[in-house]
Amino acid sequence: AMRCGTCARSTRSRRTTSPSSFLHGADDTFILPQNSADMAAATRGAHELYLFEGAGHALSALTDPERYAALLRAFTDQYGAG
Secondary structure, X not given: OEOOOOOOOOHHHHXXXXXXXXXXXXXXXXXXXXXXXXXXXXOOOOEEEEEEOXXXXXOHHHHOHHXXXXXXXXXXXXXXXX
């Protein structure tokens, strides 16, 4: 697993001012959820972090598709699609 804090130290995370949404499986053992939390904390722009209980790596959308879709819709409604 990637170690916590690795991503937050990246200069890219600290330079990001664009709105960012982090959707992460709470049970991900490949890339730890703490990495998304660290990146969100390092992001200077508007950001949100959502964890999906019971979801492993890249399985958030499959674990709770309705919530995942609703969060993406809300984000794109607020900030645009691109």
